[in-house]
Amino acid sequence: MNVAIMGAGLSGLACAITLEKNGITPTIFEKRSSVGDRFVNAEVLLSILSRPVHDCIASLSEEYGIYLNPTSSVQKMEIISKNEKAVIEGHLGFSNVRGREQDSFESQLEKQTQTPIHFNSEKTYEQLLSSYSHVILATGDGEYAKKTRNYREDLTVSIKGATVEGEFDRYSVTAWVDYDLAPFGYCYLIPYSDKEANISLAIPDLPKNKDVEINNLWDQFYDQVRSQTNQQLPITDQFQITKYSMGICQSPRVGNTFYVGNCFGTMMPFLGFGQYASILSGVYAAYDLCGLGKYEELMKPLRKSYDDSLVLRRSMEQLSNEGLDRIVHALQGNIGEKLFQTRLINPLRVASYLLRPYIKLKEGDGSN
Template sequence: MKIAIMGAGLSGLACAITLEKHGVPFTIFEKRSQVGDRFVNGEALIAALTRPVNDPIAYLSENHGIYLQALSPMRHILFFSEKEQSVLSGQLGFINLRGRDSESFENQLFNQVKTPIRFNSEHSYEQLLQDYTHIVLATGDAAYTSKIQDFQTDLTVTLKGATVEGDFDRHKVGIWLNYDIAPQGYAFLLPYSEKEACITLAYPDYPANREFDLEKLWENFYTLVCRDFNQPLHITDSFEITRYIIGLCEHPRIGNTFFVGNCFGAVMPGFGFGQFESIMTGIYAAQDLCGLGHYSDLTQPFRESYRNSLVLRRTLERLNNSHLDSIVSLVHHNIVQKVLNHERLNPLKLASRLLRPWVN
């Protein structure tokens, strides 16, 4: 067996670490000159969305020997809609870094891999197929997947973000559910530290939404963040992505090619979270290669989560700002706080059951 991993991001590196643990050799290719060679941004792991796993960081270390440090645990989420505000409190998840920073998740994973990475790789999938018996496709996008098999693209997303300086509580996150600034999407603030945070605007770029002027939406969002966080914020860095694909592959494995991370369909369409799923699909592909399970079976729960999350997305798209006001005001209720914090309840599954008939 000759294994090639194509892409040294979250899923490719998690696959590499797991193969090494089982003594299975491989070659890992990365097209860039270093791991995480892109803009720095803050991302989040939200407990209510990774259940039944409630603490993904502890789960990865206890069950898979993969060690990650988040920047901070998330203890409060401040929700802002057009006319309402509320706070959700509890052990809600984690804030972490991505990209070029030495503390980013990809750099932390890189430090756990002993096999040298072949950087600046220009090998195509077709070339790798000639030299290797097994390929793990971990390129972080659906480009190759959709050439090889059906990849159901459910939406593409525009993302604009920035690093800002100010005064923050590192456990307090802000989420804006307001279609005037993020049509059918949302915006958020994730603190890196007491002095720095990442602000991001994300919305589906359906033809109707492409009519909106991104710069204007961004300006409105920035004004709201400064108002709601009671301070002027100084922008030090920024990024922009359009047509970020969210979809699901038809077959997690075809022959000896494994589709992991975003090549599998790790990004959940509801709110665009995919880090945990990416790492897990990398681990599961490695387990299959080590004879410890079948990749298609292991990844089945993520396909189900994807479909549940798609119901949530389609629901969000039918709402308007006044619905969002009602949702945000509901967060105050004790029962909602309890459900979202209950370790054994899966809010995504519950919501999808309730909403599916309406969306269908």
């Protein structure tokens, strides 16, 4: 067996680490000149989104031998709608860095593998398939899956983000769900440290957003963050992404090709989280190749999470600022904290189950 991994991101590297542990040395092909050679941003892993697992960093090391050091544990989250604010406290998850930083998650994973990485690769999937017995598609998007008609795209999103300097509580993150700031989307602030934070704005490319200009919204959002934090927040770095795709493969494996990470559909359409599921998908593909499980079976819970997340996303698209205010109001007090802390139920699954009959699913959503 000789295995090619296309993409040295979270899922591809997690796959390589797991294969190596089980005696298989794959070859990685990465189109960029080094691991994580792209914009820097802060991301979070929220425990409410990884149920039944409460601490995904501990679980990754204890159950899968994947070791990651986040930047901080998230102990406080402020959720701000147009007229309401909820503050949720407790052990809510972790924040981490991505991209061109020595402690980014992808850099940390690279250090855990001996697998040779061919940088600046221009190899196509077809070329790899003709030279290797198995190909792991880990390119972070659904392009190849689309070409092979194995992918249903549900949403594309435009994202604009920046690194700002100021004074921050590194254990606290803020999310804005206010459709004046981000129509049918959201904005957030995640500190990298006490002195730097990432602020971002994400809006779905919906027909009702066709006249929305992200750069105009950005100015409004930036002003809002500055006034709410009462700081100047000079920008030191910026990124912008258009048409970031969220969708899912019909089959996680076709012949000897495994679709992992975003190539499969690990990016959850509700709020755009995908790190934990991406890492797991890479591990699961390796398990299959090592005879430790069946990829299609192992991926079933991740597909279910995607479907639940899509129901929540479609519900979000049907809300107004008044509806968001009501939800944020309901999260005040200890209800929000209880939702985050409960280990008995998966709140997002329950919400998706309850909302399913009431939302208008689009044709082809496949989530009914």
